[in-house]
Amino acid sequence: MLATRNAHKVIEMRRLLEASGVALEPLPEGVELPPEVGDTFAENALPKARTAARSLGRPAIADDSGIEAEALGGAPGVRSARYAGEGATDAANLAKLRRQASAGSALRYVCALAYVDPGSGEEHVAFGECRGRLAPEARGTRGFGYDPVFLPEEYGQTRTMAELSDAEKDAISHRGTAARALVQWLRG
Numbered sequence: 001m002l003a004t005r006n007a008h009k010v011i012e013m014r015r016l017l018e019a020s021g022v023a024l025e026p027l028p029e030g031v032e033l034p035p036e037v038g039d040t041f042a043e044n045a046l047p048k049a050r051t052a053a054r055s056l057g058r059p060a061i062a063d064d065s066g067i068e069a070e071a072l073g074g075a076p077g078v079r080s081a082r083y084a085g086e087g088a089t090d091a092a093n094l095a096k097l098r099r100q101a102s103a104g105s106a107l108r109y110v111c112a113l114a115y116v117d118p119g120s121g122e123e124h125v126a127f128g129e130c131r132g133r134l135a136p137e138a139r140g141t142r143g144f145g146y147d148p149v150f151l152p153e154e155y156g157q158t159r160t161m162a163e164l165s166d167a168e169k170d171a172i173s174h175r176g177t178a179a180r181a182l183v184q185w186l187r188g
Contacts, residue, residue, distance in 0.1 A: 003027050003052035003062035008144040009175075013063070016170055016179035022186065024061075031055045036064060036078065041112035042125045044078055049114040049123075057118055061182070065111035065174055067146045069134070071101045077110075080145070090145050094138065098149060103136035107150055111174035113182050124185055128177025135160050143169065 002013055002024045014024050027033070034051055036044040041064040048062035066080025076083035076097065084092035101107075109130040116123050131153050138148035140162025147161035147169075154172045161169055170176040 001025055001027060001052050001056055001058060001060040003031075003033060003048040003060050005033070009063065012170075012175060013061075013179065015166060016176055017183065020179075020183040022183060027052060028056070033062075036081075038064075038078060041065060041078060041110055042114065042127075045112040045114035046116070046123065046125060049116040053116040053118040059115065059117045059119075061113060061115050063111055063113045063175065063178065065109065065178075067097070067150070068108045068110060069097065069101045070106035070108075075100075094146055094149060097146065098134070098138075101134050103134055105134040107132050107134055107146075109146075109150065109174035111178040113175070113178040115182060115186070124182070126178045126181035126185060128174040128179070128181065130154075130172055130174045130177070132161075133157055139163055142166070 002010060004010060004027060010026050017024055031052055034047045038044040044064035045062045049060045052060035052062065064078065066077055068074040068077050082088060084096045111128045113126045133151045135149045135151045140148050140160045142164065143162040150161045151157040152161060152172055
């Protein structure tokens with residue numbers, strides 16, 4: 001069970017995990033996830049996975065992820081989805097980041113991917129990151145969130161995450177790295 005209401009994350013996590021034999025189902029209606037009030041990505045991911053696992057009586061995973069700008073002392077960080085305010089759109093969040101950090105600024109995508117098994121009580125958090133720079137302008141139509149301005153270190157910082165194919169993005173992204181680490185841990 002994937003504990004998220006973000007349709008983009010459902011698509012991406014399915015693509016990342018199902019290729020490794022981990023089948024995912026979206027969170028059913030009626031399961032209310034706790035608010036993201038933690039100071040770290042793991043502190044936000046674990047309560048969501050715990051809530052879904054407890055509510056449904058089966059293993060669940062949840063992520064919290066975001067972008068950190070070195071020029072902003074790590075902001076927006078855990079507030080990435082709400083950077084321009086509660087209910088902000090991707091475009092509004094992206095515009096605020098571009099106003100506050102200059103082109104070429106160092107960026108880091110971070111993901112904490114939590115797994116909770118209510119039967120065994122087992123919990124694990126896998127982490128992933130991807131480093132890059134802030135593009136001078138938004139480019140590309142793929143991806144979501146901050147992808148149009150994130151120039152990853154890999155691929156020579158010539159294309160944004162939103163210009164990469166799914167396979168290229170999955171190979172280097174913060175979620176891709178965390179998903180591979182989780183699968184490796186599950187296979188023990």
